[in-house]
Amino acid sequence: MDTIINQAIFSSPTLAEVMTFLDEEDEYWDDVLAIMINKGIVELRHDYIQMPTSNVGMHPKIRDNPLFHPFKNAIGAIDGTYIPVVVRKHKQARYRCRKGLTSQNMMAACSFDHQFLFVCTGWEGSVADMRVLCWCCESGGFTIPEGKFYLVDSGYANTDRFLAPYRGVRYHLSQFDGNARARTHRSPRDLYNHRHAQLRRPSAY
Incomplete structure (x- = not known):
């Protein structure tokens, strides 16, 4: 074939x-x-698409905002998304994602300037985000400069190269909006998750 x-x-x-x-x-x-x-x-x-080199410096959005200094070695964010596809009936189970759509699971790494640094396409929609990321690192040519890391959501494992938020603690930016009580940080983990979400979603702050 x-x-x-x-x-x-x-x-x-x-x-x-x-x-x-x-x-x-x-x-x-x-x-x-x-x-x-x-x-x-x-x-x-x-x-x-160009991956960062070993001499990549601190991003201005981190350097110029003291709130983000704890993330000084972050070089971007990673996320997965589902791309709807039409496949033959005998393949639909493999391509059906958790949302019920037949799709491909695409992973993208982006800078804080919204520029693509790495893209992986073609995985079936039923495949977990973490499996796609592992393949990218092991076989797909995705490399991270020494001492740097990407921000990821809770669908990925927390490692020295991929920094995830705390689970069981509010994370989405909408949860921090509203009255003064909602904007008050309840714990160090709550504060960390808020800053993580703000930096990972640059257009939101």
């Missing part, structure tokens, strides 16, 4: 020829489409 798919994508010079192949080899549609999308992303990666 791989040989057939490669011939369709990499040997045929026109879209019309590819579509003719898909019409004749309908059973391979999902695989061909996935390869075409991933090939396009790979070709664009150097233009739009």
Whole structure:
């Protein structure tokens, strides 16, 4: 099958020829489409996606705001999102996410300037965020400069390279809005989660 798919994508010079192949080899549609999308992303990666180097400095949003100084070695944030896809019936169980949609689980690492630093696509929607991140680090070429870390949500494990919020303590920014009582920090962990959420969602503060 791989040989057939490669011939369709990499040997045929026109879209019309590819579509003719898909019409004749309908059973391979999902695989061909996935390869075409991933090939396009790979070709664009150097233009739009660049991972931080070892000499990356403190981000101005942290440097210029004393509230965020405890996160001085943070270089960005990581999150997963579901991209809706249409797949054949026999594949739907693998692609069905916790929201009930057939989707791909895409992971992205972004800077505090909202610039993509790393993107991983193609995982089935049923796959956990942490599994996707582990694969990226072990096999996907995702590297973190020594001494630096990314902010992540509670769906990821807390490590020296990925800093997660405390579980069982309020975290979402909406929970800190409202009256004076809501804005008062109830404990050091509560304060930490608030600052973590503010920095991880730069557009919110």
